Structure formats: structure tokens, C-alpha cells
Amino acid sequence: MPYPFTARRTHGFTESVIRGMTRLAAEHDAINLAQGFPNFNPPPEVTEAAIKAIRDGVNQYAVTWGAARLRRALSSTWAAWHGQEVDPDREITVTCGATEAMAAVFLACLNPGDEVLIFEPFYENYGPDAILCGATPVFVPMPADGPLDLDRVQRAITPRTRAMVLNTPNNPTGRVLSKDELSVLATMCIGNDLLAITDEIYEHIIYDGEHVPMMTLPGMRERTVTISGASKTFSVTGWRVGTIIAPPGVTEAIRKVHDFLTVGAPAPLQEGVAAGLEALRPKFYKQLAEGYRDRRDVVVAGLRAAGFTCSVPQGAYYVLADFRGVSRESDVSFARRLTGECRVAPVPGSSFFAVPDSGRHVVRFAFCKTRDLLEQAMARLVNLPALFGRRGEH
Ligand code: PLP
Numbered sequence: 001m002p003y004p005f006t007a008r009r010t011h012g013f014t015e016s017v018i019r020g021m022t023r024l025a026a027e028h029d030a031i032n033l034a035q036g037f038p039n040f041n042p043p044p045e046v047t048e049a050a051i052k053a054i055r056d057g058v059n060q061y062a063v064t065w066g067a068a069r070l071r072r073a074l075s076s077t078w079a080a081w082h083g084q085e086v087d088p089d090r091e092i093t094v095t096c097g098a099t100e101a102m103a104a105v106f107l108a109c110l111n112p113g114d115e116v117l118i119f120e121p122f123y124e125n126y127g128p129d130a131i132l133c134g135a136t137p138v139f140v141p142m143p144a145d146g147p148l149d150l151d152r153v154q155r156a157i158t159p160r161t162r163a164m165v166l167n168t169p170n171n172p173t174g175r176v177l178s179k180d181e182l183s184v185l186a187t188m189c190i191g192n193d194l195l196a197i198t199d200e201i202y203e204h205i206i207y208d209g210e211h212v213p214m215m216t217l218p219g220m221r222e223r224t225v226t227i228s229g230a231s232k233t234f235s236v237t238g239w240r241v242g243t244i245i246a247p248p249g250v251t252e253a254i255r256k257v258h259d260f261l262t263v264g265a266p267a268p269l270q271e272g273v274a275a276g277l278e279a280l281r282p283k284f285y286k287q288l289a290e291g292y293r294d295r296r297d298v299v300v301a302g303l304r305a306a307g308f309t310c311s312v313p314q315g316a317y318y319v320l321a322d323f324r325g326v327s328r329e330s331d332v333s334f335a336r337r338l339t340g341e342c343r344v345a346p347v348p349g350s351s352f353f354a355v356p357d358s359g360r361h362v363v364r365f366a367f368c369k370t371r372d373l374l375e376q377a378m379a380r381l382v383n384l385p386a387l388f389g390r391r392g393e394h
Contacts, residue, residue: 019035021346031343036366037366046234050275062094066093070271071089108253111134112133116163117156120353122167124352135162142173144311144313153185163195197227201231204288233288236269298378303365306378308325326388346365
């Protein structure tokens, strides 16, 4: 029963299941493979610069749309990585994480009644973001290891469709959209006058193929909003620094929303992220991906040995694992029992699907942890079939 003073739009979704599992993991002293945050330190280039900024007096509001140094650093790295010029004064906004970025973009670009395409399984914020601004999320499947059904995407587009949200590399599946797939989606955006809103927070955590930013494809520069941030690349999820690259007119609207939502992202931490972008060379990004590849292999092997079925993620740091080889209970009950009895916390799969039943047989494990902790977690799962045995057969 909702509290009487609460707005109807907040009744359309539940609280975050992912963040809820983190609380449950803490209660049971479980290894938290639920929420995606690292247990290791960020690069010293980043932390030292933030500490120095605080000592040097960078402790008041930054420019609302982002510290000039960070916007310039992002513009330079984008040019170096993708050979595309981005105007730091008119096309970049710094936000409180990609989370605020997505909410600000939705509020700035979607009108009540608009439809927005969201690929499923999805990162759990997109649906609520759509509901908060009165738009209707329309879900289209994107399988973990099969081809994207492009005809189905086309059929989901109606005269009310205004945007599509693309998250590649993907959370929760690790799927990376190929350049060919992105090109077809780009053609659909252009043909139907849609905005592409891309969540590229895992752009540097990629194992197979390459990350192709949608905005680099022909005709997409003027109709793409590119969201990313420092959380995953620099292992600073608690700093809350996200970035948006968008054409000038769209940026203007986004900046208005962002200003009234949060005023700005933390000033000294923006200096730290800028220093990281300036100082870190391609070797850093290569080692980041290699480190995660090693952890991925530990977790995929461990989960398979414990009786799970899963495909090997091509990017990001999650495995979506089918547990029907171990138990027949629901994802929520399985995830809670795994947390309480094995002391390893995953996220119930249903939180990544519009129709919860579609994720009833899967749970998601995050592998953004040190190898030793992942090995410890996998060791706890070894006896899973014996422990859970037939108890789940109900
Ligand atoms: N987007 C995706 C796909 C994520 O997986 C996450 C965090 O797990 C976020 C956005 C949140 O990013 P931020 O910490 O920058 O808000």
C-alpha cells in the first residue's frame, strides 16, 4: 500500500533490487557479487590528483556543467580514441554519475507519452527513469549470445517512439553490439527520426571485438547522446562522476535539467578524473581489460563447475547465470538463499526483465573483485548441488 502523500509515478516501480542485495550481503557477511563496485583501489594518478585538489582549495561548486579541465580532457581523449572533435564548451556535461546522466537526458529529451525502446535484459534504472518523466518504456529482447532480432526492433517502433537506449558492453549479459548491428540500428534511428541514448560506461572493459560508439557512425553525430563516466574505468563508483556528450541544442536542454537536479558533480573529484584522462596511456586501458578477462575466466569456470550454465561475456564485468542445473526455485528465493547459506550474494535475474518471469531462472554475478576474493566465492559455491540438492524442487 503506497504512503498517501507519495506521487503516483513512484508507484510504477520498486526500489532497486541490486542495492537491496548489497544490504542483504552485509547482513549475512556474504561476499557481495551483487552490486558492481570494485574492492580494489583506483589508479593513483586519479586519487592523488583529487586529494591534491582538496588541499589546493577546490572545495566549492564547480561550473554547473562540469569543470573546464575535465571537459577539455574528455574532448582530447575522445579525439584521440575515436578521431572525432567534441566541443568541450557546447557538447559536454559532467553529472553525478551515469545514473544522473541518464535521468537528466530522459527528462530533457522525452515528453510524457513518448515511447522509448529499451533492450532486455536491461540495467535496472532505465525503466524507472522513463516512468519518472512520463514516457513509456517499450522492451525489445537482446539475447546474451544470439543475434539481435532487428526485424523485431523495427516492429517495436511506432509513431510515438522518440528514442532508443543502447547499453554496450551490456550489463547484465556482457553482450557487445557489433558494428554491423549498430549500423542497422543507426539506419533505424535515422529513418524514424529517433535519438540514440547510449550508455557506454563499460567502453574500456571489453574482451572480444571492439567498442564502437554509436555517435561515430555516419549520420549519428547529431542524433546521439553518449553517456559514460569514471565509475567503472577508474574504479571510483563512489565518486559519482559521469559524462554526457550530445549535440549543442540537446546539451543545452540537458544542462538545464542537470543544473536543477544536482547543481554539479563533486568539484575535487572532477579534477581527479581529469588528471586520470590526461595521464593514463593506452597501456592502462589494456591492462584494465586484461585484468577483468582473467577474473571473468575464474568466475565462468567456477560457476560452470558449480552447476550453472552461462555464456562467456564479451565485455563489462557481469555473468548472467542459469541456475536450473542446481535448483528449481525462483530467482529471488535462490539469490537470498545463496546469500544466507553460501554467503555469496548475486542479483535475482528478474530485476533485469520487464516481465519478471523471463528472468526467473537466472542470477547475475559481478566479477569486479580481486582474484583471491573471486576464488573464495567460487570455492563457497563448489558444494552447491549437494547443499541445495532437491530442496529447490517446489
Ligand atoms: N549504467 C550501467 C549499465 C551500469 O551498470 C551502471 C552501474 O552499475 C551505471 C550505469 C551507473 O553508473 P554511475 O556509477 O556512473 O552512476
